[in-house]
Amino acid sequence: MENRLKEEAGKLLKEGKVDYIVGYGKGTVNLRTSPLITNKEEDLEGLVINPFIANNLSRYPVELKGRVGIVVKGCDSRSLTSLMQDKKVKREDLIIFGVPCEGVVDLKKLAGQIGAEIDRVTDAEKEGENLTLQVDGSKKTIPFRDVIFDKCYGCEHPTPLEYDMLLGSEVAPNLDIEKSLERIKELEGMDAQERWNYWKEQFSKCIRCYGCRNVCPACFCERCFVDVNMPQWVATYATWQDNLTFQLIRTLHVAGRCSDCGECERACPVGIPLRSLQRKMVEEVKDLFGHEVGIDKDAPPVFSHYEATDPDEFMK
Amino acid sequence: MEGDNVYLPHVMKIEKVIRETQNIKTFHFNFKDESQKSKFSFKSGQFAEYSIFGEGEATFCVSSSPTRMDYLEFSVMKAGKVTAAIHELQEGDEIGFRGPYGNWFPLELLEGKNLVFVGGGIGLAPLRSLIWNVLDNRDTYEDVTILYGARSPADLSFKYDLEAWEKDDAVNMYTTVDNGDEDWTGRVGLIPPVLEEIGPSPENTVAITCGPPIMIKFTLMSLEKLGFTNDQILTTLEMKMKCGIGKCGRCNIGNIYVCKDGPVFTNAQIQNFLSNEF
Amino acid sequence: MGYKKIKKDQLKTLFNELSKDCSLFVPSGSKGYVGFDPWDGNSADFTEWYRNTTIPPKALFFPPVEAMLRFRKGEAGYEIEELLPNGRPQIVFGVRPCDARALKITDTLFSDTYRDPYYLTRRENATIVGLACNEPCDTCFCTSLDISPGESQDVDLLCSDIGDELLMEAVSDKGEDLLSKMSGLSEASGEEESKAKQLGDSAKEKITRQIDTSGLLDKMRSSFENREYWEDVSRKCMSCGICTYVCPTCHCFDICDENNKKDGKRVRNWDSCKFPLFTRMPMENPRHEKWRRIRQRYHHKFEYFQMNFETIACTGCGRCIRECPVNVDVTEIIGGIQAL
């Protein structure tokens, strides 16, 4: 698969069909991969596809000027399609390499599973249903499904829906919705006050690094509302009140655009469970408007159209 | 407010508001606590952090002269949140003020020299502090030439100063606008060509310039044509600032912090680092 | 100054005692990330799992947000009330050698020319208890910056983990003073001393990541105008502030007022050169483009800071590498400059 990608990507650059290739390369940290963005053919040798390709790359074509050959997983492809719906990227400017995805390894989970930090692992390979690791020199085998991101359990479209070339054969959804929504259900089980206190505590940690916003492909505003100071909607410094307001508004802004790629939560350095907000909205938008994100690139964005029959039993 | 907390502002009272142009105002202000006034001194070219409480701080030079301490002055172009709030100020309102910060025009080096001031738009603000300083010690300096320009007659700031300098026989005053209007009988033309036309001799002369970046750029070229060396040209730089004391990290050009190492530089200094970042 | 030692199972008692007269901060993972939290009397088992914090100890001295003053408008106009940190002594327990060095670096900045009373008051009231590293992370490269995982002259008191016990050595007068107040200590043997040294040496060997600082100043200078290089290395950066906020030496800040004209506070908060708004002026922005901001960050650390304060503003703690969501790696960037 990797070889095919390298070959095809090389052709695209050589023939001038794209200006950039956006894919995954080996990271500089154990097990991690890193976005590889290049216009040089010689760099393509570094392209990889493996169960550690966590990043959602669909944000890059918005920023890069020109045509782009891009590697996407299922969730990423829906982010990309959503960006097409918002007219932030044009389909004709993209050559999409789809990667059918059986799940991406959550390194934090993996560390928990093996009871050691990731830098003790020298080698990791997916073999069938398992991940085989070398930890401190000894071999360990753990079920692959135990170490993938929570979002992956709820992934209904592991195979990209929009692509020019599929690298590998289609993967059928392997759903465990309950597991994917575990934390959301837990929150819903609390009473209002407990829930509010939970979020209050979570957002007391926030340092406003904007990692969540800046990695999010659905956050494409030229100037974010928190960076506007006339009026100053939200203070630029971190207080739990403003942090929470910021994130709630952001959640609403990306509702209907969020493909539950989970990048916000992965990026957060202080461990705020942001997916519990975003994924909840994915469910709500689906429930309210029957809208699933990034399915139809020609459909209008969910909040720029309406149906006369939209639910309004909540209105007085 | 005793103690050494450099971040604590003095409370100042606005004594007078002057509307210079459509978007520029000048404010006369004074210490609310008069006992602080005697402890305060500054030099032409220095700046301060001014604040509207509840809105925040912004950076401006002190545009009055240290030779005239009845009140202090600063001038503000309306551009953002804090400057908009400053433009709302009325006589009697209070602001925060901390400073002065930064370096200043080296008066001792200007003594016995011919001085050429070239200012554009609100860029006259720091220059007028120095100009009045010079004029109040007129005998210490040789010829004084002032060239001031703005986009249109309506954009000319400090008209009361221009008038005073116009009348002063000891000042060669030139005013120009990029575009005139039906009432304008004065000079029309961009600053750099007008400067070349006036043609001040670089002999024993220092040029001091301040204005928008594009004006500075071409003024420097004109001065070079006239034979001025980089050591003979002084300017003040503007960068986004917050702390004013070299800590907050935004105003650097290379390793030079405009707030702490500037804002006054000779062109020779600038040539050394400007080619660097911009 | 001899070496003392304490059994790890005595740490809890020690902490309870120390926290009586001062604020004691220890590494804790209770919030979902590792940081220095006030001692809560519960578990002192961090020696078993702690490698380094996500948020560096700078946050205790230069907090993400701090009130500087309060302004109140009354009958007689505005009154200003200075809000300096209270003078309560602090002990920070478990600071790694890289972070201790980082504090020395930010000390120079905050005491240069104009004293920063907020930072310095906290620093003066604090005693830093270091903890030598036995297990550096694969992202660590402190040894490239003259720091040893096993030793530190930048702390007040240094602990080394020798198994069931922590070895303690006073480094400064403050440390000496603290050590003399601790109970439950016993004398350490020469054997234990050499064991600590040995562990330090083996930790040093485990660090393989590095940057080459020789001739770096000149290399940085000549790389400055290499726009292509900076565009290349910044392409994947997302312009978030993570690397600057988790960096133990990054110290850029903003000053803001609470949105209340009658009674509010002026606060100082972390800001980041990675944000385009950082240098935005009404008419122009010298660092509007991403590659200019990235260039500023690395040049500031490895060139300007060194020119102004004679030290590189990086201690090789590796946090920026660990926390970056897109794996921008400072060692790669500096390596690239050296190879230009």
Added chain:
Amino acid sequence: MEESNWEPKVIGFLCHWCSYAGADLSGSARLEYPHNIRIIRIPCSGRVDPMFILRALQNGVDGVLVSGCHPGDCHYQSGNFHARRKFAVINRLLKYVGIEPERVQFSWVAASEGPKMAQVIGEFVEGVRKVGPNRLFKDEKKDGE
């Protein structure tokens, strides 16, 4: 404020063409509605940014009522249809994070529905009264050093 004599303070964002006129009508018809509401007139319910609601709550109001024209009656044709979609998700999200549903309410009230406006406001204020003062964004302890 003493709990015992606490009165809810609520904000109403009412659209100029319908609900605001409805409130006007109920006033001129001398229908009583609680004076606890401060009304802010907006051009259209579509103008309501979720920021308005959160900022109001963050600044301490006890409840926010948003009211516009009935579906199909929008002066700008579809403003309220778009608003309805937004309100639906705002409603769900706020409930999810633990803001009592009584505090934030949406309604359709036409210009001719003076009595309905009075009733909606009345019921809304009572609902807010039931859930008590808004302490959502309050700090437990006094901040500062």
